[in-house]
Every structure is written in structure tokens, then in C-alpha cells.
Amino acid sequence: MIEIQNLYKSYGSLEVLKDISFKIEKGDIFGIIGQSGAGKSTLLRCFNGLENFQKGEVIVDGQAISSLNKKQMSDIQKEMGMIFQNFNLLNRLNVYDNIALPLKFWKQDPHSLENKQRIEKLLKLVGLEEKSQAYPRQLSGGQKQRVAIARALVLNPKILLCDEATSALDPQITRDILNLLLKINKEMNITIVVVTHQMEVIKQICNKVAFLKDGRVLSVGKPEELFVAPNQEIQKFVGDDIEILPQTGKNIKLFFTNNNSKSHTITQLARTLDINFDICQGKLENFRGSMMGSLIINIDEKDLQAVENYLDQEKITWEEIV
């Protein structure tokens, strides 16, 4: 659906995107995560032509963005709705007219029967049937983002681009908006790209994620797979702060995925190898409804080899914490 090939982008002498390549498939909810300044928003804006780039290519629905003329670019832009952190609503227009703005841009009558029905359907989808005549100043942040989502969908796009769409919202409202995005993805079959610095957003809705650091892709994959990959940069995002661990013996961190989250792994380990160990830290995380976990145990140094062999044999991902 969107393919990014060896993309480079600079602002003057500042290189912001460096050799970015990955693919977003139809139906994905694809997350792009990274710290402030990593280049996430710039990358997203290269997808719909809001930014140009110096090298590489972005291919949307089989069309190379850099080769499009003005008309072809607007047609592609029509296929991509976008929402932002600060909602970007027009305060002088009511909810209905804000949602209708893209229709006006495309010279359509916002009050034709077809468009009226379309906007009413969208108002229902985002749960704002009662607010059609309200003005932005009369709405909460979550409601404003719902209006922005309805507006982004009014032209029937295939792709929805979300730039830090929940960063200004509190945790409960964030969850509601994320559930709405999940619903839009499932029921309307819209591919969603989410730029965020919040790991929670990735965990709740994304089936794929790209980690960006200093304009480069650190890793791309399923969130739960990257979570179990022993990569310290990524674990920082997952919020894996390791507490103080014993200074004696060896500390081993085990990662449990859906495939190996058998409850008896740990008791089996003790029984099979006939060893004792201490449990130092444990954590469970929810990825789109699947539980993933990690556990740090402290073992005697003399048992290290046997434990490593056992974990490898049981195909449990582990790392030694030093």
C-alpha cells in the first residue's frame, strides 16, 4: 500500500531522514515511534506530498510519489486523510461544516443528499450525532479529535495518517480514540499509519511498528516481536526500567510471548534442573489483547550453562543482564 525505498530528506544541511525503507501493507495499523526530533512527522508528510525528499522513493498504491504531476498528487492526497495533535479545526465553522470542508475543496455540495447522509453516518461513527451544530470551542479535546477523524474520512480515503493524534489527550480519552481507530480499520478497511512517541499507542492498536532514531530505522516488525528482541534502545521505549538487581550470581531475563507463556515454565525449570533461584522482577504487557511478559531471575553462577541450555531447548528468548 505504501512502500518507502531508501528515502533521504534534508532541511538545508540538516539530514532528517537517512536511508529509510519499509513497507506498509493494506489493512495494517502501522506505528512509527521514536523520540522527539527522530523524523517521524517529516516521514509521514513525505507519504502525502506535504514534504518533498531528495533521494529514494515513496510508492503509494503502485504510484511513485516523486513522478506525479499536480493533478495526480491531489488525487493521491484525496486517498489519504490526515489527523493532527492539535486537531486543526476551524473555530468559525460548526462541526458539520468542519467535516464538510474537504468536500468544498473538491467543489462538492456539502448539503447534497448524498453528502448529508455521508456526514450523518460519520457523525454516528465518531459518536457525535448530537453535536453537528456545535462549534469547536464547545467541544472537549476528545470530541474535537473525533470531528477531525470524521473530516479525514469524508472523502472515503483508503489511508488515514495520524500525527501524534492522542498526544494532547488524557489516558481514558486516548483509549477511546484508539478504539475508534481500531473500529475504522476493521469496519471500513482503512489502512492506518500512526506517528507517536507513546509506546501505549503502539501496544494498543498497531500490528506493525517501525522504530526511528536520529532519522534512521532501528527496527521494523510486530510490536510483540520487537518487545521480546533483546535490543536496549527498543526496550527503553517499552518502558523496561530495570530495577536494582542482585550483585551476586547471574541475572537472567526471560521473555514470554503468546507461544511460550505457559504458566509452568518457571516451575518446570526448577524441577527439571533441580536448582533454586530468586525471582527479582516480573512484568506483563498487553499487545492488542495478547499478553506478553518478562521475568528476571537470579541464579547461581554454577547453574548458568544448564539454565541457558534448558531455555534454548524450550525456545524461550532470554538475555543475561549484566
Ligand SMILES: Nc1ncnc2c1ncn2[C@@H]1O[C@H](COP(=O)(O)OP(=O)(O)OP(=O)(O)O)[C@@H](O)[C@H]1O
Ligand atoms: N520545516 C522545517 N525546517 C527545518 N527543520 C525542520 C523542519 N521540520 C522539521 N525540522 C527538523 O527535522 C527534525 C525532525 O523533525 P520531525 O518533526 O520530523 O521529528 P519528530 O520525530 O516528528 O519529532 P516531534 O515528535 O517532536 O514532532 C528535527 O530536528 C526538526 O527540528
